[in-house]
Amino acid sequence: xxxxxxxxxxxxxxxxxxxxxxxxxxxxxxxxxxxxxxxxxxxxxxxxxxxxxxxxxxxxxxxxxxxxxxxxxxxxxxxxxxxxxxxxxxxxxxxxxxxxxxxxxxxxxxxxxxxxxxxxxxxxxxxxxxxxxxxxxxxxxxxxxxxxxxxxxxxxxxxxxxxxxxxxxxxxxxxxxxxxxxxxxxxxxxxxxxxxxxxxxxxxxxxxxxxxxxxxxxxxxxxxxxxxxxxxxxxxxxxxxxxxxxxxxxxxxxxxxxxxxxxxxxxxxxxxxxxxxxxxxxxxxxxxxxxxxxxxxxxxxxxxxxxxxxxxxxxxxxxxxxxxxxxxxxx
Amino acid sequence: xxxxxxxxxxxxxxxxxxxxxxxxxxxxxxxxxxxxxxxxxxxxxxxxxxxxxxxxxxxxxxxxxxxxxxxxxxxxxxxxxxxxxxxxxxxxxxxxxxxxxxxxxxxxxxxxxxxxxxxxxxxxxxxxxxxxxxxxxxxxxxxxxxxxxxxxxxxxxxxxxxxxxxxxxxxxxxxxxxxxxxxxxxxxxxxxxxxxxxxxxxxxxxxxxxxxxxxxxxxxxxxxxxxxxxxxxxxxxxxxxxxxxxxxxxxxxxxxxxxxxxxxxxxxxxxxxxxxxxxxxxxxxxxxxxxxxxxxxxxxxxxxxxxxxxxxxxxxxxxxxxxxxxxxxxxxxxxxxxxxxxxxxxxxxxxxxxxxxxxxxxxxxxxxxxxxxxxxxxxxxxxxx
Ligand SMILES: Nc1ncnc2c1ncn2[C@@H]1O[C@H](COP(=O)(O)OP(=O)(O)O)[C@@H](O)[C@H]1O
Ligand code: SF4
Ligand SMILES: [Mg+2]
Numbered sequence: 001x002x003x004x005x006x007x008x009x010x011x012x013x014x015x016x017x018x019x020x021x022x023x024x025x026x027x028x029x030x031x032x033x034x035x036x037x038x039x040x041x042x043x044x045x046x047x048x049x050x051x052x053x054x055x056x057x058x059x060x061x062x063x064x065x066x067x068x069x070x071x072x073x074x075x076x077x078x079x080x081x082x083x084x085x086x087x088x089x090x091x092x093x094x095x096x097x098x099x100x101x102x103x104x105x106x107x108x109x110x111x112x113x114x115x116x117x118x119x120x121x122x123x124x125x126x127x128x129x130x131x132x133x134x135x136x137x138x139x140x141x142x143x144x145x146x147x148x149x150x151x152x153x154x155x156x157x158x159x160x161x162x163x164x165x166x167x168x169x170x171x172x173x174x175x176x177x178x179x180x181x182x183x184x185x186x187x188x189x190x191x192x193x194x195x196x197x198x199x200x201x202x203x204x205x206x207x208x209x210x211x212x213x214x215x216x217x218x219x220x221x222x223x224x225x226x227x228x229x230x231x232x233x234x235x236x237x238x239x240x241x242x243x244x245x246x247x248x249x250x251x252x253x254x255x256x257x258x259x260x261x262x263x264x265x266x267x268x269x270x271x272x273x274x275x276x277x278x279x280x281x282x283x284x285x286x287x288x289x290x291x292x293x294x295x296x297x298x299x300x301x302x303x304x305x306x307x308x309x310x311x312x313x314x315x316x317x318x319x320x321x322x323x324x325x326x327x328x329x330x331x
Numbered sequence: 332x333x334x335x336x337x338x339x340x341x342x343x344x345x346x347x348x349x350x351x352x353x354x355x356x357x358x359x360x361x362x363x364x365x366x367x368x369x370x371x372x373x374x375x376x377x378x379x380x381x382x383x384x385x386x387x388x389x390x391x392x393x394x395x396x397x398x399x400x401x402x403x404x405x406x407x408x409x410x411x412x413x414x415x416x417x418x419x420x421x422x423x424x425x426x427x428x429x430x431x432x433x434x435x436x437x438x439x440x441x442x443x444x445x446x447x448x449x450x451x452x453x454x455x456x457x458x459x460x461x462x463x464x465x466x467x468x469x470x471x472x473x474x475x476x477x478x479x480x481x482x483x484x485x486x487x488x489x490x491x492x493x494x495x496x497x498x499x500x501x502x503x504x505x506x507x508x509x510x511x512x513x514x515x516x517x518x519x520x521x522x523x524x525x526x527x528x529x530x531x532x533x534x535x536x537x538x539x540x541x542x543x544x545x546x547x548x549x550x551x552x553x554x555x556x557x558x559x560x561x562x563x564x565x566x567x568x569x570x571x572x573x574x575x576x577x578x579x580x581x582x583x584x585x586x587x588x589x590x591x592x593x594x595x596x597x598x599x600x601x602x603x604x605x606x607x608x609x610x611x612x613x614x615x616x617x618x619x620x621x622x623x624x625x626x627x628x629x630x631x632x633x634x635x636x637x638x639x640x641x642x643x644x645x646x647x648x649x650x651x652x653x654x655x656x657x658x659x660x661x662x663x664x665x666x667x668x669x670x671x672x673x674x675x676x677x678x679x680x681x682x683x684x685x686x687x688x689x690x691x692x693x694x695x696x697x698x699x700x701x702x703x704x705x706x707x708x709x710x711x712x713x714x715x716x
Contacts, residue, residue, distance in 0.1 A: 225449035229512075232389055233437035233464040233519070247454050322454055323499040 003319060010315050014308045021304035022074060025297050026067055032291070074301070080294030084286065089298035092283060097302065099171065100268055100279035106195050107203030107264065108257070115207045116253070119214020120241065126219065134211060141208025146267040150201035150274040157197060164196045169277045202271045206260050210253060217252040221245040247321055254321070258314030265303055334405075335362035336555050337386070337523055342399035342409065344378075344385045351627045355381040355394070357579035360653065363523060366553040368546075370566040370587075372602070373576035376623055379559045380445075382576070383525045385409065386557075387440055388431050404522070408435060437468040441516035445528040447508035451500035458496030461515050468519040483514040488544060506537035513545065517552060527559045542568050563606040567591065575599045578634045579626055581653070585664040595656060595666040597639045620686040633669060638686045645669060645679035 054060045058069065073080065079089035122134040158166035170179050172191040179187050221227065222245055230244045231237075269281030276282075280299055287295035319325040339361050346353035356378045363369045371379050384390050386401050388408060398419055401409035410425040426435065444450045452460060461480040466473060477496070484492035487510040500508060509529055516524045526545075530538040546569050549556060558570055566573050566587065573590050575583040575598065583596040594600045604617040621638040624630055630637050636646040646669060653667040669676045681687050 225444055225446055226452040228389065229442070229444060229450050230452075230464075231436070232387060232442045233515075234432045234435075234467055235463075236432065244452060248452070324453055324501050 006319055006325075007316055010312050014312060017308055018301075018305060019071075021308075022071065022297070022301050023067075025300040025304075026070060029293055029296055030063060070297070079298035079301070082287075082292055082295040084290040084292040084295065089294050092295065093280070093298060093302050096278060096280050096283045098173070099169070099277060100265075100272070100281060101306075102171065102195075103198060103202060103268055103271065103277065103279060104261075104264055106199045108206060110199050110203040111206035111210055112257075115210035115214055116250075118207075119211045120218055120246075120249075122211065122215040123218035123222065124241070131215075134215070138208040138211040138215075141204045142212070144204070145270075146201055146205055147270040147274050149204050150197070150271055153197045153201055154274070165194050166197060167276045169194045169198070169275065198271050198275045198277065201274065202264065202267050205267065206257075206264060209260065210256060213252050213256050214249065218245060218249045221249045224248070251318060251322055254314055254317055258311050261307055261310040265307065333365075336365045336367075336404060337363040337557070338400075338402045339382075339386065340400045340402075342382065342385055342401060343397045344381050344390055344394060345397050346394045348393055348627075353626050354579050354629060355626050356385060357626075357629070358399070359576070359579070359581050361574045361581055361584060363555050363557055365522070366549075366555055368549055368556040368558060368569055368571050370570035370573040371557060371559045371576060372563060372566050372573055373561060374602075374619075374623055375561055376578075376626070377561075377576040378579045378626065379561075379576055380527050383442070383527050383557065383559050386525065387436055387442060388428075389442075403435065403439060406435070437464055437519050437521065439521050440523045440525060441519050441521040443509070443512045443516050443524065443526045443529045446532050447505050447512055447529075448532070450512055451508060453500055456497050456499055457503065457511055458498075461496075461511070461518065464515055465518050468521075479518050480514070483518040484511065486517070486548065487511070487514040488540075489514070506533055506541065509533060509537075509541055510544070513541070513548070517548060517554065520552075521554065523555045523557065525557045525559070528561065530565065531560070531562070538565075545569060563602055564608075575602065578623055578629055580634060580667065582635070582651075582667045583665065586662045589657075589662060589664050593664070595664060595671070596668050597641045597670075598635045601638075601640070621684075633667075636682060637684060639682075639684075640686050640688070641670070642682040642684060642687055643676055643679040644682060645675050646682065649674045 051060070058066055061069070070080070077090065079093070081087070082089050082092055085092055118134050118138075122131045125131045153164075154166040157164045170187065170191045172188050174187055174191075176183055176187055179190055181187055181190060222240075224245075227240055227244055230240050235244065268279065269284060271277070272279045272281035273285065280303060284296065284299045284303075286292070287299060315325075339359060342356055342359045343354070344356040346355055359378070359382055361369070361371070371382065373379055381390065381394065385396050386403075386408065388396070390396060396409055396411065398411050399409060400407065400411070406426060407422065407424040408426055408431065410422040411419050412422045414420050451457065458477065458480055461483070462473065462476040465471065465476040465479050469476070469479065471479065481492045481496055484495060489495050489507060489510055495503075500511075503511065509532075513526075513529070516526075530541050533541065542565065545556070548554075549569075558565070560566060570587050572586050573584065574581045575590075575596065577598050583590065583594075583599045585593070585595075590599065591603065594603060598619075601617075601619045605619055607616060619638060620640075624634070624637060630647075632645075632647040632649055633639070633642070633651050636642040639646065649669050649672070651667040651669045652672060653665055654671070655663050655665045656671050657664040
């Protein structure tokens with residue numbers, strides 16, 4: 001089976017997963033206590049008002065019909081209207097999603113860029129001081145909650161020494177006028193400056209976990225027979241690391257990256273709260289607090305989609321790096 | 332005769348593990364002449380692979396070459412000497428790591444490992460792997476290296492080599508991969524190829540084909556081989572000369588015919604008796620009694636005495652001298668067994684072990700036996716002489 005075929009198959013396999021995500025979220029939300037109508041209308045609304053609202057949002061129909069209607073709407077990319085914001089859910093998501101993606105991308109970039117060299121150095125100097133330091137840092141990193149890191153970073157770097165801002169995240173695509181600077185480049189610089197603390201806060205966990213995996217998989221690969229063979233044919237140690245061992249050692253890392261997307265999405269909710277960032281995380285929390293049914297289901301569905309896309313990208317990069325993946329699937 | 336291509340003298344390689352020092356290779360001597368196919372045979376765990384890797388200085392932590400000299404074409408690949416104050420140090424003549432890498436590995440000596448499934452990198456195309464090593468060791472450019480690689484793949488019997496050049500290792504069978512690895516070794520035009528049980532992982536038919544191929548190529552390219560195996564049948568089929576290893580030591584060395592027809596060492600004899608042959612039924616096979624002791628704490632005296640059918644009391648005490656016992660007009664035939672020395676073997680009582688058939692007691696007896704030799708066993712064989 002070729003890579004193209006494999007890609008198509010993986011994408012098609014995502015459809016039932018997404019269907020599952022919508023269904024589960026939909027029924028979980030249904031099962032939640034509390035009546036959205038009473039929240040909208042405040043205490044003791046008139047029966048007439050309530051009935052009108054129910055009819056407007058289709059809440060007077062039986063559950064199965066509402067579910068099927070919702071599915072049909074989702075297929076048409078209509079996620080309903082937010083009760084709280086009174087705008088289409090898609091509009092709200094389109095507004096917030098890029099912010100969260102920005103946060104995820106920057107924290108994953110930070111994690112990968114630091115963990116890969118750290119893990120390799122650690123593996124190369126196994127059981128030497130550098131390795132021990134790297135391992136302690138990694139252990140601290142995986143065992144410290146991201147919101148706590150965020151709070152400490154804010155206290156130290158935002159309030160005590162004021163090196164980095166802790167609130168009012170500037171987005172790189174904002175216009176210079178909005179931000180009050182001269183050029184788009186200045187916007188970008190300001191934005192990066194703002195992103196430092198949230199990125200470290202969210203990325204530390206991934207960085208630590210990735211460093212550990214990178215170290216152990218590098219060690220494993222360096223013990224492989226083909227690495228010994230390269231050495232026996234006079235290949236330089238640096239070339240062995242860079243070429244013969246590197247690619248294989250990234251496979252477990254990629255798997256972990258895919259899995260970490262879930263914890264990172266969870267972490268983003270907390271990080272956004274700590275740094276008052278208006279992303280998907282704060283949107284979900286607002287939605288839940290206000291029993292905004294359509295918004296909760298819509299945001300969950302979209303985050304589920306992000307996760308599924310992440311897993312597909314993981315699998316595809318795996319297949320791209322390791323030629324055995326598509327091959328074995330064909331058997 | 333001219334100088335041998337490879338001379339290994341008193342080579343000792345040890346692993347410093349938490350359980351103690353593993354004396355994997357413990358004072359080994361052998362030679363390989365230009366264009367000769369020499370066998371290194373012995374049971375699993377005898378130290379064959381460690382010896383092979385020591386020659387190329389590929390032993391990894393916690394292993395270390397602690398003594399001995401390996402000379403290849405006049406170059407000292409290993410040369411460890413005792414300093415006046417009693418420490419073991421590398422001599423000035425011993426090649427540096429860089430010299431080993433640039434002048435010896437791949438260029439002068441190539442190696443083929445046991446497991447063809449693990450020896451090729453799964454994420455690179457077979458051709459690219461061949462090409463890289465050829466470029467490095469033959470000093471040719473990419474396209475020349477490719478030509479050499481394709482020609483060599485054809486030589487080792489890979490059908491449609493141009494097409495297979497762009498295949499990944501998983502698209503080859505085990506036998507085909509081992510052919511690729513042999514092609515890889517030959518393509519670098521080394522003067523010596525060390526083959527560490529290259530056919531052990533293959534089934535018998537494929538093994539036969541590979542052995543035929545190697546015999547044929549060896550004649551045509553006149554490359555010397557050190558062929559490591561645990562299989563006397565393989566030795567009989569392809570080797571000119573054989574070294575038999577037991578527990579870190581070479582205990583017999585002879586030309587193949589001599590070794591089979593004028594066997595001197597009881598261990599070699601036992602190995603030969605345990606070998607399946609067309610003229611013998613499976614029932615008449617006579618496996619060697621007991622298991623090889625740990626290299627961490629080898630038996631005192633002759634290391635084979637715990638399993639030797641001819642062992643006597645004297646064998647526990649005297650570490651045999653490895654010596655040539657052939658007549659002047661014969662090819663050299665070295666052996667390490669006190670039957671060939673004057674240290675009182677004849678007058679000594681047979682040892683009570685399972686192997687000598689005199690074993691009467693139960694485990695308690697064996698334990699008594701063990702206790703007796705342990706204090707002497709720790710400092711190693713030489714101390715007993
Ligand atoms: N990395 C290692 N660490 C500890 N002991 C080892 C290591 N490699 C080999 N040995 C020991 O060295 C001895 C010889 O092993 P080896 O050369 O692989 O045997 P053979 O190739 O003859 O089967 C064995 O006792 C084995 O346990
Ligand atoms: S020295 Fe003794 S134990 Fe060793 S091989 Fe010879 S007869 Fe057997
Ligand atoms: Mg071996």
